[in-house]
Amino acid sequence: METDCNPMELPNNTGFEEDSDYGDFEGTDVKDMRLEAEAVVNDVLFAVSNMFVSKTLPCAEDVAYINVETRERNRYCLELTEAGLRVVAYDFDQTDDRLQTPYHETVYSLLDSLSPAYREVFGNALLQRLEALKKESQS
DSSP: OOOSSOGGGSOSOOSOOTTSTTTTOTTTTSOOHHHHHHHHHHHHGGGSSEEEEOSSSOOOSSOEEEEEEOTTOOEEEEEEETTEEEEEESSTTOOOTTOOOOOBSSHHHHHHHHOHHHHHHHHHHHHHHHHHHHHHHHO
16 A cells, blocks of 8 residues: 555654643534433423433444423333434333334324324414513513
8 A cells, every 4th residue: 555654754743642622622513412312301391290301221423312201190211312202111211122113203292193192282382472571562
């Protein structure tokens, strides 16, 4: 293999020193799914009975698990990845590889498909917010 330069002739100082601000450059554009999962929980917690990021199942940069109990008292374990959210088990902190459920782009879509009570609570909250905005704009 032919090379244009000898790697041994390259300078040691490349401008990216280990203790510089660029030391953590690798992976800075990768989402941390645990943070994404926490944001999902905070967005819709008001409309379900219980929801939290699993502390039992492993979270990584590319996957996190969220436990949710609907107002109908149905329990689910959700998988959050770049592909979206999907049900991976019908109990907290579980996964079932045999379960083939579709991915949803948003938590709103997923919960809308699982819980009529979620749909009602979310719709009522949206309506109240719109009415508050209307009153605010009229004053």
